[in-house]
Amino acid sequence: MPLVNTLACTRRSAFERRSPTSEIGLGDYLDVAYSVLVDVGGTELPLILDTGSADLWTLSRKAPLPTGLPYYMDTAFQVVGVAANILYGDSRTGTQARGPIGYDSARITEFSLQSQYFALVSSTNTSVTLTGSSGILGLGFPLNSVIWNTLVNARYSSQRRTTRFSNTSNGNGSNLATRVFPDLSFVVPPLEGKKDSLLRAIDSQDAVVAPTVEQVLETFSLYGPPVSRLSATGSLSAPMFSVSLQRDTFEIGGNAGSLTLGALPHGVNESGVMWVNVRLYSPEQGGLAAPAASPHELYPLAWEIPVDDVYLDGQKLPRSNLSSSTLALTALIDTGSSLVRGPQDVLSAIYTILGSDTYPCAHAHTLAFSVGGRLFPVDPRDFGSQTYDDTPTICTPNLAPADTPAGGFLYSWSLGDPFLKGVLAAFYYGNLTYPSRDPPRVGLLSTVPTDADAHLVNAVDDATAAHVMLPATMEPAPPGMSNASTTDAQGVPQAAPGGRNQPLASAATKRPPPPLMLAIIFSMWAVWALLLS
Template sequence: MYSFLVTVGGIQTPMVLDTGSSDLWMVSDACKTCQTSLPLLPQASFVQAGMDVDLLYGDSLTGTHAAGIIGTDAVTFAGISIPNQFFAAINDTDTNVLDTGCAGIFGLGFALNSVIWNEVFANKFESQSSSTSAKRSLPRPRRLLPSSNYGTRFFPNLSNLISSQKRASSADLTKAVLQSYSSYGPALTRMVTTKSLVAPMFTITLQRDTLDVGGNAGVLSLGELPDGIQQSALTWGYVRGYPGALQAPPDSPDETYPVAWEVFIDDVFLDGVRLPRSNLSSSKIALSGLIDTGNSLIRGPADVVNLVNSRVGNTFACTTPHTLAFSIGGKLFPVDARDFASPTTTDGNLSECSANVVETDAPVEGQGYQYSWSLGDPFLKGVLASFYYGNITYPSVDPPRIGFLSTVPADGGRRGAAERSAECGKE
């Protein structure tokens, strides 16, 4: 996981950069089970907005949560200050965020996938659209759900804000949604909609903390590509749009809006051999993957993951290089052999390894998110990834997309095997 320093409520602390979620939160000093030496948000001085939030992460196998209260304060990072930013002060969590040396999560996803934005928007929209105060029931995104059913893959559906009394039309709702982003959307979305960035994009590279020959230096670049990198050097994959996630505006009835940083995948290869498609999902679902800096592993369909493990072995010699590669936009992007596997023990023994590939919930046709793979840190340590929002109001004019530049050396597998062999020789 990649972290950087963020100042929230006057407290500067490391936070996890998470492209797989959209919410900003920080552990508060009201959390009785949070044991850490990190500075925590003083809840007594927190400017509360009168709303609670329960953020659920992961899937049916690895669900975790972070619960607390919503409020506002200035948020400062990378020399940029964003006033009146909505975020959550967390007073109960079973995530491993504190174990990573961070005190919160900085979500970089789209506003439609933000539980905090959903809560704030629904509250304000209903206040403006009706004099009644009837309690609403708001669906949650796939990664952030209102129950313990983490395997559900539903994303927000704002249509329940259009009541049978026709207090607001679908066109009114869409207009209000798009206008809300600049005022109380996620931090990066606000910067994009207010044109605070030179270009509507950010770029991330993750730094390998071990076996680092040929690895990236950790970088977050806002509004432009890092120095020395040209846009033409990247291979760009379009982000999936979801019909119905937000009603298209009347002046552009065919618009579809993105909900997550999810790109289409041509095929997946193991050691140069194309892997079959999963039989757990409909063949009508186009193959895609979530590009997720908040995921420490690569997650995929259970049947394909089992095939990977059967071919490489549930455990194998760490000195044996294996290459898992994803074809995106017609170009292969391999996972560095040094990131594909991890030692099976924590005592420094590098003789036996297992693949950093695990199963996750399969998509169901027509039900929420449709991605089969979640490409986490093992994939992202071998690429420069540039996330381009495009035109948030009219995606068809300038579509959202992700650009990739492989940083895996051609002889990465051999060099990684030599490195591990040398490490083993020291024992």
């Protein structure tokens, strides 16, 4: 099989290490999608930053592309004979991206990778191009990567298996993808007291040997997503990255959007960061089996962290009755989602407290998540979005129901961009092959100012007095550092008010004209339907 020969010759592929840490600014499409420039095969492409998935893919020039959108020049794309079928979303979306897997060089900030595997997508129903992006940069763990899964399966099977991911049902009878969960059953767990030849499963028809856990672990640094590969090979100062998201709606400014590899942003007060361990999945829960040398190992699948409780305006919300009371409450930290998603019955309780599914924009509401005993609020300016009528007075909460955990992933909440605009979030891979030696963690540092309520009221009052809509703009991913005008008391860089780029309309209104506004509204809902992960 050609793939096997290709993989063998790239086993010694080198990583070009230029510096232990690096930082780059982010683009922002109306706060529903954030992008970063990634060089793929010599072309800089704006790719959506997604901690909720683990795959790198770019649009093919064969796909319908808007005029002016850069695309990957596939002249050096080395196909390997298998394709990826990447599923996103939940029972309400079911979006997908499909295309052949191959490899080429890639570079993120100052870090270069040779023979980086990715999918060249020619068929997708995602709304990536509406955001001015050319694909997606998944920042998750290798075990949750469709590309990694497909390549490992293909290496150990002549049957060219495609994606081995299961779509668990949410109990509503939907046949759409709900929880896109990896199937790791093809890996052979150690059998104590057996000879090596008996540790592997043999396909009776093709005499194909299935991989052992140890063999699978070796593939992380070869087939894994780009940033996890940098971490696995020690190319970063620390096996981590950090993200801060800017605000380009309601009141433009907030944190300076950035992706930092190998560290927290320079100058950040590290003592204020709250670190919590990522959920690890046992084999019984669908996780990877432990290697013989470390029989008690458990492995992470996603950036999923424990949550103590959830509060609205200081009132503790009830736990969901839709999932088992014995299931630990956890949340996915997901830059690829433009909403905060939670259990349907808990969201109903929120709407009851609000009195409706809309609310006056000037009324400050605080949705807060207790993590590690510390409250992390959603900035009240990010809790809702203006309802597009004629005035900047009515808002709709940036909330959506999540599928009930029932097999597959076990998180009940997905904390997307509304939450992440109010924190500096750090993602620490730790030891990917032996997590017990250095567990994966997520660090959070709240950046919501104490006077956020006053900022919200002033923004609404200013727009109302001027008879204009609330501000909104979009900015492309910059080639270098984010444009920080200052830092907050914790050292987190802050964006210049008004953003780096000119707004869509005049500086007075910072709103696009009506025809463009309708197109943008449609685009926003289309992107919300994307709901990566």
